Amino acid sequence: xxxxxxxxxLKALYKIAQVKGNPVxxxxxxxxxxxxxxxxxxxxxxxxxxxxxxxQRYQGAVLTSEGxxxxxELVRRHRLWECFLVEKLGYGWDEVHDLAEQLEHIxxxxxxxxxxxxxxxxxxxxxxDPIPDRHGKFTIRSQxxxxxxxxxDRAEVVGVALHDSQFLRFLGEMHxxxxxxxxxxxxxxxxxxxxxxxxxxxxxxxxSILSKNIYVKKYS
Amino acid sequence: xxxxxxxxxLKALYKIAQVKGNPVxxxxxxxxxxxxxxxxxxxxxxxxxxxxxxxQRYQGAVLTSEGxxxxxELVRRHRLWECFLVEKLGYGWDEVHDLAEQLEHIxxxxxxxxxxxxxxxxxxxxxxDPIPDRHGKFTIRSQxxxxxxxxxDRAEVVGVALHDSQFLRFLGEMHxxxxxxxxxxxxxxxxxxxxxxxxxxxxxxxxSILSKNIYVKKYS
DNA sequence: AATTATATTTAGACTAGCCTAAATATTTAT
DNA sequence: ATAAATATTTAGGCTAGTCTAAATATAATT
Ligand SMILES: [Mn+2]
Ligand SMILES: [Mn+2]
Ligand SMILES: [Mn+2]
Ligand SMILES: [Mn+2]
Numbered sequence: 001x002x003x004x005x006x007x008x009x010l011k012a013l014y015k016i017a018q019v020k021g022n023p024v025x026x027x028x029x030x031x032x033x034x035x036x037x038x039x040x041x042x043x044x045x046x047x048x049x050x051x052x053x054x055x056q057r058y059q060g061a062v063l064t065s066e067g068x069x070x071x072x073e074l075v076r077r078h079r080l081w082e083c084f085l086v087e088k089l090g091y092g093w094d095e096v097h098d099l100a101e102q103l104e105h106i107x108x109x110x111x112x113x114x115x116x117x118x119x120x121x122x123x124x125x126x127x128x129d130p131i132p133d134r135h136g137k138f139t140i141r142s143q144x145x146x147x148x149x150x151x152x153d154r155a156e157v158v159g160v161a162l163h164d165s166q167f168l169r170f171l172g173e174m175h176x177x178x179x180x181x182x183x184x185x186x187x188x189x190x191x192x193x194x195x196x197x198x199x200x201x202x203x204x205x206x207x208s209i210l211s212k213n214i215y216v217k218k219y220s
Numbered sequence: 221x222x223x224x225x226x227x228x229x230l231k232a233l234y235k236i237a238q239v240k241g242n243p244v245x246x247x248x249x250x251x252x253x254x255x256x257x258x259x260x261x262x263x264x265x266x267x268x269x270x271x272x273x274x275x276q277r278y279q280g281a282v283l284t285s286e287g288x289x290x291x292x293e294l295v296r297r298h299r300l301w302e303c304f305l306v307e308k309l310g311y312g313w314d315e316v317h318d319l320a321e322q323l324e325h326i327x328x329x330x331x332x333x334x335x336x337x338x339x340x341x342x343x344x345x346x347x348x349d350p351i352p353d354r355h356g357k358f359t360i361r362s363q364x365x366x367x368x369x370x371x372x373d374r375a376e377v378v379g380v381a382l383h384d385s386q387f388l389r390f391l392g393e394m395h396x397x398x399x400x401x402x403x404x405x406x407x408x409x410x411x412x413x414x415x416x417x418x419x420x421x422x423x424x425x426x427x428s429i430l431s432k433n434i435y436v437k438k439y440s
Numbered sequence: 441a442a443t444t445a446t447a448t449t450t451a452g453a454c455t456a457g458c459c460t461a462a463a464t465a466t467t468t469a470t
Numbered sequence: 471a472t473a474a475a476t477a478t479t480t481a482g483g484c485t486a487g488t489c490t491a492a493a494t495a496t497a498a499t500t
Pocket of ligand 2: 079082125126127129
């Protein structure tokens with residue numbers, strides 16, 4: 001049985017590998033987990049003993065297939081709990097991360113499977129991230145960053161690249177939420193800002209900080 | 221902020237005090253928490269430092285009013301999570317204790333209040349135990365043990381005195397569940413067993429081990 | 441009242457998970 | 471190729487929570 005701390009390391013390894021590739025460096029892990037590099041080295045050695053990562057001194061760590069399976073299970077739990085908190089308890093999408101961070105560590109063989117059924121097998125969480133199924137498989141969706149659209153393109157908002165609550169709250173204020181349909185009215189090359197039409201009735205200017213962190217699915 | 225372990229000690233203190241009264245002895249706590257008396261002494265000293273228990277060497281421990289408030293809050297969380305697991309996720313009443321034992325420690329100012337609202341403010345948990353409200357108040361119900369009824373008495377099952385899963389599963393098999401209406405057909409003085417009629421269509425003999433651990437509300 | 445039994449506390453040790461500071465390996469720049 | 475900068479590991483230490491064994495206090499028995 002894994003401790004909460006071990007589980008958090010697996011999840012961090014998984015997340016960093018997705019963004020920066022393998023092997024994952026000690027310092028990147030220390031940053032992600034807000035801990036010291038020395039602590040990371042200790043824990044990586046422990047995960048190596050348990051055969052959840054491959055590791056050689058000074059060469060970084062890579063999840064083994066068992067480590068990857070466990071990390072995916074954690075992601076599944078995290079995202080299903082987020083769905084529950086938003087769908088059933090009425091939390092905002094900017095409020096659920098820290099709670100899910102705790103709930104994902106509840107030990108049970110079937111709790112999350114029952115939760116998934118109760119939620120009617122959602123495939124994406126409140127931030128538009130895909131939810132792995134019981135076997136670790138998740139739906140892949142064609143998507144691109146809003147900043148890569150051109151004038152005249154129409155698209156639907158399907159996800160976000162940042163998850164901090166300030167960013168999410170700001171998107172909420174702008175009425176930019178998952179499922180929104182929008183059209184690019186104009187792109188200003190100078191600062192990469194965009195004028196967009198959020199269907200049906202909002203027209204607004206958004207900075208590139210926003211457009212670089214919103215995933216959309218372009219209508220063909 | 222309290223650790224999971226500190227919270228479990230507060231809950232144990234509360235539970236033992238209800239059954240055996242104050243002060244609560246070191247050994248009773250060690251039994252309840254399946255730990256050593258030495259560990260209990262250490263923790264009691266820590267709770268004393270935090271002003272959550274009154275304590276004098278060799279004289280046992282008593283929850284302070286703040287300690288009692290926190291213990292009641294824990295009981296509230298435990299029972300509301302049990303309701304959720306049974307009502308929403310379809311668990312049996314014999315399966316939810318250990319999960320609630322973990323879920324009760326999730327840290328959040330309003331999670332359990334939202335859960336309570338979502339469950340429509342249940343006043344009793346799946347075992348018939350009362351759920352404290354946000355202010356720590358809970359509904360008191362007139363109840364007595366089934367073994368104290370006499371021939372001809374009619375009553376409704378409202379709770380159980382034991383919570384281990386074997387006992388609960390056995391009650392389930394006997395079709396004795398919260399809300400059942402029953403009538404005492406005959407009492408056998410020799411071994412205190414009873415013949416009862418479980419409305420509408422079951423007539424059965426139950427041992428005193430059962431009748432001593434089932435709470436009923438007698439119809440007047 | 442003295443003795444014995446039981447309950448409780450203290451002493452000392454262990455693990456997990458974290459830390460800082462120092463040592464060492466690797467990478468980058470000159 | 472050497473030196474400087476950066477990354478990583480090691481060494482040693484801290485706290486929370488647990489343990490066993492030994493010491494001490496309280497309660498029960500004779
Ligand atoms: Mn977590
Ligand atoms: Mn999410
Ligand atoms: Mn607990
Ligand atoms: Mn209960």
